[in-house]
Amino acid sequence: MHRFFVLFNKYKTLLYFLALQSLCFWLIIVNNKYQNVYVFNTSNRTIGKVLAFNNQVNEYLNLRQVKETLAAENAELKKIILSGKIPVDSTLKKGTDSSYLNRYSVVVAKVINNSTTESKNFLTINKGTLDSIYVDMGVIGSNGIVGKIKSCSKHFATVYSVLHTNNSVSAKLKKTNTEGSVIWDGGDPTIVLLKNIPRHVKVAVSDTVVTSSYSDVFPEGVMIGKIVEIKQKGEEAFFRIKVKLNTDFRSLGYVYVVNNKLRPEKDSLESLLKKEKE
């Protein structure tokens, strides 16, 4: 026993070091695995307040750009009102259930923290569960998609940006309705990759890419961006397509959090199917 204590004393710093390292590893894994660990990230209330203050100081720098996007969006909405056309899902016919028509609710939030320079980028917004924002809701900006809620506290929420290398968005080509998925591979924050578009499909540069109806997170037809480069390599079955994002992540001011009210219904239906398979 005595020798044990001698040995323990000799290596206690090393043991403490290893214990701390394992704790860190555990935290890294927990943070990547579970969505709603909000105590130790930017949706934490204190951290959120600090960032909100930080944002108050910095927001004057891109005020002009924010103002311009809002004005452009207003103009677009006014055009729709004046022409008497309200954009509806093309599959809808008269007499469809009203809860289906009104299935999306939207909350406006301000971006208080945003990065585009890392390989896993997050945003923090100043609305949380008190404004009925919950995990996995979609976030869009006035020019297109922005991301998906990762975790939320009462007053703040963190968002997986589209510029997060593990985040993929189900997308389609507007012209041909071909389904694919959009992911970011790091690097240039204005370019994302469109994958799984087979080679027989007709695509051209400057075609529009929008979100598809398969997405649980975003409504169908939200703008993603325009194709800037199409490549074919050898015998690969799919194109390699680069898409220029319509959202400028470097000057995000305000975003809209979209809640798909019918999602729980869809999920419970699909979980029945999954159970049957098992």
Added chain:
Amino acid sequence: MNPSLIIKHLLSFIFVVVLQITIFLHTSIFSVAYCYIYVAFVVFLPLSINRSWLMTIAFLSGIVIDMFYNTLGINAFACVTLAFFRNKIFYLFLGSSDFDENSPISLANLGIGIFIPYVTILLFMHHFLIFLLVNWDNGKYFYVFYTSILSTLLTLFVIITGEYLFFREKR
């Protein structure tokens, strides 16, 4: 350690954290060089401090920074590693010269020949671990390598500028 010294270190800790999250949070040079100035706090704590305490302090400062970066555990991991090897690396570069364990580690106290290699090695170790852990699942190892070198140079530059601006007259 006497209370006034503890308060002094606490204030400098708050100072580096505020500096990190207000100026350097999402600032980078062409997305390849990032500045993690807060590490300076762990690098410059006096040598006389107990190693377990040093690791605890490093862990806490890493966690605080992680909360702002949404990278829980990564900065803490890098900081604890840095704290564990810090004294060994210091004596490696000090060689046979004399140094009072209680005096603060600074450019003025050590001279450029010992200060720069000591700080560079520690910064590189810390930055490399951070970029490696952030990018471990996307296989961009070449990117990890040059980003950590460029970031080390950037942080070193900021540290040396700070040393010259604020601590020069103590020589």
